[in-house]
Amino acid sequence: MPVVNWVGNQEKPDQAWLAGGIQLISDTSNPNGRLDHIAIITENLEKAVHEAVIRGAMIFQKGPSWIELPDGLVIELIQQAGSEVDDFLNVKVSYVP
Known part of the structure; x- marks a missing residue:
């Protein structure tokens, strides 16, 4: 699914929206920065x-x-x-x- 929008650095965004409505958000409380x-x-x-x-x-x-x-x-x-x-x-x- 292509990324249609993002917040932050495009290469490592804080948030990203994919076609169809999926929203991914970085978990900054996680020391590894991932879900x-x-x-x-x-x-x-x-x-x-x-x-x-x-x-x-x-x-x-x-x-x-x-x-x-x-x-x-x-x-x-x-x-x-x-x-x-x-x-x-x-x-x-x-x-x-």
Whole structure:
């Protein structure tokens, strides 16, 4: 999902908004400056895990749908049950220019 807006340095923003309405916020109380993990619904779980791994992610200790990116960010990938991804991508948000 592309970043559509951010606060702070573009390379390391304090906040970022992704297409479809996801907002990510840096946790400044965490000495590592990151969240525990984020969860993302995907249309094809196997393909998403495969694509992440060939780009440098590793399967995380919690299970095969959990990945850790090279920078340490942990992502839980969740298989959609219906049309959740399309529904989410069609959400109109008021703060996008």
